[in-house]
Amino acid sequence: MRLEVRLFATLRDIFPKEKRGMDLVTLELGSTLDDLIKYLKIPEDAPLIILVNGRRQIENIELADGDRIGIFPPVGGG
Amino acid sequence: MKLIRINMAEKRVTTENAPDNYAIMGGRALTTEVIAREVDPTCHPLGHNNKLVIAPGLLSGTSAPSSGRLSIGFKSPLTGGIKESNAGGTAAQKLAKLGIKAIIIEQIPKEEGFSILRVTKDGVELVDGSTLRGKANYEICATLQKKYGEKVCVMSIGPAGEYKLSGATVAVSDSEGRPVRHCGRGGGGAVLGSKGIKAIVIDDTDAPKVAIHDQEKFKEAARDFGKILTSHPVSGQGLPLYGTAVLINILNEAGGLPTKNFRYGRFDFADKISGEMVHDVINERKGKVTHACHPGCVIRCSQVYHDKEGKYLTAGFEYETIWAFGANCMIDDIDAIARLDYLCDDIGIDTIEMGVTMGVAMEGGVIPFGDADGAIKLLEQVRQGTELGRIIGNGAGFTGKAFGVTRVPTVKNQGIPAYDPRSVKGIGVTYATTPMGADHTAGYSVTANILKVGSHIDPLKKEGQVELSRNLQIATAAVDSTGLCLFTAFALLDEPRALQRVVDMLNAQYNLQLTIDDVTALGKAVLKTERSFNFKAGLNEAEDRLPEFFQEELDPHGTVFDVSDAELDQLFNF
Numbered sequence: 148m149r150l151e152v153r154l155f156a157t158l159r160d161i162f163p164k165e166k167r168g169m170d171l172v173t174l175e176l177g178s179t180l181d182d183l184i185k186y187l188k189i190p191e192d193a194p195l196i197i198l199v200n201g202r203r204q205i206e207n208i209e210l211a212d213g214d215r216i217g218i219f220p221p222v223g224g225g
Numbered sequence: 226m227k228l229i230r231i232n233m234a235e236k237r238v239t240t241e242n243a244p245d246n247y248a249i250m251g252g253r254a255l256t257t258e259v260i261a262r263e264v265d266p267t268c269h270p271l272g273h274n275n276k277l278v279i280a281p282g283l284l285s286g287t288s289a290p291s292s293g294r295l296s297i298g299f300k301s302p303l304t305g306g307i308k309e310s311n312a313g314g315t316a317a318q319k320l321a322k323l324g325i326k327a328i329i330i331e332q333i334p335k336e337e338g339f340s341i342l343r344v345t346k347d348g349v350e351l352v353d354g355s356t357l358r359g360k361a362n363y364e365i366c367a368t369l370q371k372k373y374g375e376k377v378c379v380m381s382i383g384p385a386g387e388y389k390l391s392g393a394t395v396a397v398s399d400s401e402g403r404p405v406r407h408c409g410r411g412g413g414g415a416v417l418g419s420k421g422i423k424a425i426v427i428d429d430t431d432a433p434k435v436a437i438h439d440q441e442k443f444k445e446a447a448r449d450f451g452k453i454l455t456s457h458p459v460s461g462q463g464l465p466l467y468g469t470a471v472l473i474n475i476l477n478e479a480g481g482l483p484t485k486n487f488r489y490g491r492f493d494f495a496d497k498i499s500g501e502m503v504h505d506v507i508n509e510r511k512g513k514v515t516h517a518c519h520p521g522c523v524i525r526c527s528q529v530y531h532d533k534e535g536k537y538l539t540a541g542f543e544y545e546t547i548w549a550f551g552a553n554c555m556i557d558d559i560d561a562i563a564r565l566d567y568l569c570d571d572i573g574i575d576t577i578e579m580g581v582t583m584g585v586a587m588e589g590g591v592i593p594f595g596d597a598d599g600a601i602k603l604l605e606q607v608r609q610g611t612e613l614g615r616i617i618g619n620g621a622g623f624t625g626k627a628f629g630v631t632r633v634p635t636v637k638n639q640g641i642p643a644y645d646p647r648s649v650k651g652i653g654v655t656y657a658t659t660p661m662g663a664d665h666t667a668g669y670s671v672t673a674n675i676l677k678v679g680s681h682i683d684p685l686k687k688e689g690q691v692e693l694s695r696n697l698q699i700a701t702a703a704v705d706s707t708g709l710c711l712f713t714a715f716a717l718l719d720e721p722r723a724l725q726r727v728v729d730m731l732n733a734q735y736n737l738q739l740t741i742d743d744v745t746a747l748g749k750a751v752l753k754t755e756r757s758f759n760f761k762a763g764l765n766e767a768e769d770r771l772p773e774f775f776q777e778e779l780d781p782h783g784t785v786f787d788v789s790d791a792e793l794d795q796l797f798n799f
């Protein structure tokens with residue numbers, strides 16, 4: 148399945164520079180969020196904010212084809 | 226500690242010792258207390274009965290990290306209610322070092338014209354300011370620093386304040402001496418303008434250090450508090466590296482980035498105006514990615530932004546500003562937005578209010594959505610004081626009326642900031658209920674709704690939002706009284722020992738025995754005083770509501786703001 152993965156702030160560098168943090172990732176059907184994190188080689192214990200289709204995910208849910216996944220390091224402002 | 230009263234009708238300055246019951250009040254607690262005690266809630270905000278109170282926070286001027294925030298309080302010409310408007314820059318630290326607890330500006334001058342208030346270790350005096358008439362903030366700052374010394378802090382009003390427009394700010398110069406920090410919201414610049422004061426020059430040369438009862442204990446607590454701030458991922462990494470504009474992308478992902486005058490929750494060109502983009506542009510043009518708005522801030526969320534030629538364009542380029550002129554107005558040119566930020570700082574008008582107002586003007590067909598040049602020209606009209614410029618400068622509510630627009634995002638007539646209340650419901654509760662009018666900083670529920678700080682409360686559901694907003698509003702009222710920047714709150718919410726450290730600093734400085742409960746009690750008292758002022762001014766529960774168009778579904782989640790009126794009215798049950 149194909150996932151629309153969007154990485155932000157310091158995580159942008161995981162993808163080639165010209166992608167500006169946004170790329171399509173192909174994973175096996177039935178893959179979970181943890182699988183994606185592993186695929187991206189983000190350290191397991193890194194604190195992250197993850198949004199799947201605009202909703203924050205805390206559990207290791209199963210992903211579906213076409214999901215839009217945004218991953219952020221801890222950020223803030225106001 | 227001294228209270229300085231400036232009577233502008235008599236042009237008289239008097240100094241009194243602060244009464245004992247003001248001892249544990251600073252910043253917002255103090256401005257609110259003075260306004261509630263001394264100002265008739267039904268007075269005209271620009272008339273002789275209103276006052277403007279300037280107060281540094283309790284910890285300002287000390288080595289407490291990020292403690293240089295300033296509060297100004299007044300009855301707001303924008304909301305008609307009480308207002309505390311908060312800014313960084315160097316004023317609070319200097320006032321505290323000069324032993325000044327508050328400056329209270331009263332009455333209005335009998336004759337036209339403007340004065341400058343000069344504050345030094347020898348006292349406070351009014352000097353003629355007529356040569357500054359019509360001048361804008363950058364020029365005022367440079368002129369006064371040339372005359373009184375490079376290191377002085379300048380607080381000033383631009384043309385917008387002279388015209389007494391409801392969006393007018395009071396600028397506060399930053400550590401570089403630039404007028405880029407503003408008491409932005411609520412029209413404080415108009416009130417200062419009505420008092421005939423164009424600028425306040427604060428010179429702390431040879432000022433004594435702030436008195437600290439127990440140096441050792443204070444230092445220990447301050448050091449530990451600093452460590453907590455710099456080791457928290459948001460205040461230690463996220464904010465210094467990307468500034469507040471890093472929020473553009475996360476709000477966009479969450480579907481909470483108000484777009485095209487609050488029509489959509491996502492902006493197709495979010496990346497072009499994102500914190501990441503700002504970061505790259507600043508680096509490329511050799512600006513400063515990380516910058517402190519006052520010495521002693523360890524978080525340093527500010528930055529210095531250069532134009533295409535590599536010359537200074539603006540500083541303190543914030544998320545709210547970028548959103549307001551960006552997604553909200555469908556402008557995707559970050560340089561144009563930086564230019565609009567510069568113009569607002571120079572003219573002395575609130576960036577949030579102006580961005581929301583431009584959205585309303587675009588809605589009303591004054592200029593099309595996405596028209597950056599048109600927006601720049603409208604701001605120039607504010608500077609010139611043309612009739613259209615004065616309409617715009619009076620804010621979103623006023624502009625909506627002038628052009629027959631009903632889609633006007635305001636609460637208590639103040640423009641709604643950068644988080645859509647339908648997909649970030651906790652902040653919607655704050656917009657509706659804070660005595661300040663739509664103000665995100667009054668109870669920043671975005672923390673638990675979006676940023677995973679403190680607790681987690683689903684932003685799309687209404688459950689738990691009233692309680693969240695209530696707790697944050699109470700805590701914020703207390704933090705705003707200490708002089709600590711609100712951005713210390715990320716660590717305060719996550720690290721249990723942080724708040725104790727703040728209490729330790731207060732106790733060591735003032736020889737007190739406060740507990741954390743006392744701090745909460747202080748926050749509650751401030752809110753109650755503000756709300757009671759508003760009720761007497763005629764702002765009752767019916768004003769604690771969002772505009773009706775927030776009942777329309779918002780993409781991408783199809784949500785509406787469904788916290789009921791009865792639930793909103795529970796907020797002040799404490």
Ligand code: SF4
Nearest residue numbers: 313518522524526710
């Ligand atoms: S965190 Fe930012 S706004 Fe707050 S005091 Fe520091 S530089 Fe100023």
